[in-house]
Amino acid sequence: MFNKTCPEEYPINLFVNGRNLLTIQLTEVHLDDWAVGYMYAEGIIESSDEVQEIAIDPYRGNIHVKLDNQVDMEEFLKKKKTITAGCGKGATFRSMKEMSHFKRVKDARSVSTELLRRKMKEMYKLTPIYHQTGGMHAACIIDGNDEMIVREDIGRHNAIDKAIGAALKKGLIGRDCVIMTTGRISMEMCSKVARFGVGVAASRTASTNLAVALAKELNVDLVGYVRGQSAYVYTEGKRVMKLVNG
Structure with missing residues (x-):
């Protein structure tokens, strides 16, 4: 008998310092971890210590993040946003050229x-x-x-x-x-x-x-x-x- 439940996805809006960064389809678990990981990947933060507050309102599908750093969200939002490949599409504000200029990984574990x-x-x-x-x-x-x-x-x-x-x-x-x-x-x-x-x-x-x-x-x-x-x-x-x- 097939008794699986449906995988869940919801449109979630990420607001950073009051600005709507993007809307993305997410499963509503560990949304605070996602917000920290996504902002780190995009270069908005360098450390989780820069996150002053995360308020999650799943009823409205909103994540509000307040940062304690000098990021200029107005300038950041001028960057081109790219929809990424595959199912459950993501989005990045990084270009391939920018990614290729990341620091090379050194002294990592085997x-x-x-x-x-x-x-x-x-x-x-x-x-x-x-x-x-x-x-x-x-x-x-x-x-x-x-x-x-x-x-x-x-x-x-x-x-x-x-x-x-x-x-x-x-x-x-x-x-x-x-x-x-x-x-x-x-x-x-x-x-x-x-x-x-x-x-x-x-x-x-x-x-x-x-x-x-x-x-x-x-x-x-x-x-x-x-x-x-x-x-x-x-x-x-x-x-x-x-x-x-x-």
């Missing part, structure tokens, strides 16, 4: 494909919305003690933002972490990984050509098809041990 495969299985056990609906993306941060922060959303981009936002709020350092996702790694998702200073990102599925090109430019290793006994390394793989390609 990881074995065996650990990635094991953690991918563990991540699925920590995705209650996926098990309820059968239609939800997940992302997780694996910290330096191999503990996991797992976040879910209808959009794979949003799940990454939620996981990074949660890590920032916890005070984790990107170079000590690994990121995993159930969804395809696209260019802007790779930029989020590099922005946080993470050296290895793994997916249960593929990476796009532009994501791989950006990863090579920013010294990030991308691992795809992490399932069963497989793990395919798209990049040079200096930080990925015991490679199993193909």
Whole structure:
């Protein structure tokens, strides 16, 4: 008997210092983590400490963020907004040229494909919305003690933002972490990984050509098809041990 519930998505408006930054489809869990992760990815904040207040009004679909920094939202909103690829589309104010000028990732941790495969299985056990609906993306941060922060959303981009936002709020350092996702790694998702200073990102599925090109430019290793006994390394793989390609 089929008894799954429907995956949920809602239009959510993000207001930063009173200005409407964007409206995006989100699943209404861990919205505060998403706001922090998204603003960090877009360069609006450098630290979660800059967030003075987050007020969430799910009835109206609004997130109001008050920042304690010198960001000029009027100037920021003049930037071109790009709708990102794939289901549960995201949006970024970053151009590919700007992403390619991010700092190259240095001194990040290495990881074995065996650990990635094991953690991918563990991540699925920590995705209650996926098990309820059968239609939800997940992302997780694996910290330096191999503990996991797992976040879910209808959009794979949003799940990454939620996981990074949660890590920032916890005070984790990107170079000590690994990121995993159930969804395809696209260019802007790779930029989020590099922005946080993470050296290895793994997916249960593929990476796009532009994501791989950006990863090579920013010294990030991308691992795809992490399932069963497989793990395919798209990049040079200096930080990925015991490679199993193909």
